[in-house]
Amino acid sequence: MALVKCPDCGKQISNQAVSCPNCGCPMASRPTTVKIRCLSDNRHVKRMVFKINGRTATETPIGSVATITANQPTTVDVTIVLGIIGGGSPARFTAVPGKCYEARYCKPGLAFWETQVREVSFV
Ligand SMILES: [Zn+2]
Numbered sequence: 001m002a003l004v005k006c007p008d009c010g011k012q013i014s015n016q017a018v019s020c021p022n023c024g025c026p027m028a029s030r031p032t033t034v035k036i037r038c039l040s041d042n043r044h045v046k047r048m049v050f051k052i053n054g055r056t057a058t059e060t061p062i063g064s065v066a067t068i069t070a071n072q073p074t075t076v077d078v079t080i081v082l083g084i085i086g087g088g089s090p091a092r093f094t095a096v097p098g099k100c101y102e103a104r105y106c107k108p109g110l111a112f113w114e115t116q117v118r119e120v121s122f123v
Helices: none
Strands: 003-005 012-014 031-040 045-052 055-061 065-071 074-082 085-095 100-105 115-120
Touching (some): 031 045, 045 065, 055 065
Parallel strands (some): 031 100
Antiparallel strands (some): 031 065, 045 055, 100 115
């Protein structure tokens, strides 16, 4: 059993609870779709990898839009793949249903890893 944050009231509750004991918000299996557009300022970056709740969900080429589905509450980690080498600190955000995000790798040099994720209005 793990604790998750209620999306409505923010209290920590069991991830197996059917509803939040504090506010009654239903917790069971609420699938949501999140779209993420992959961009990079570094031409060596070919792909981005998304992890949802710790599990690798999809790998998406730069320039494409990833459509990923998971149950709420959903934490998304975005990591980049530079050539054949993967790594770096992931950008992390809690996905909001119906929103679109843009993931941009913004460091041109090879010595730093930085992925910015921001909410965007297109797609
Ligand atoms: Zn609640």
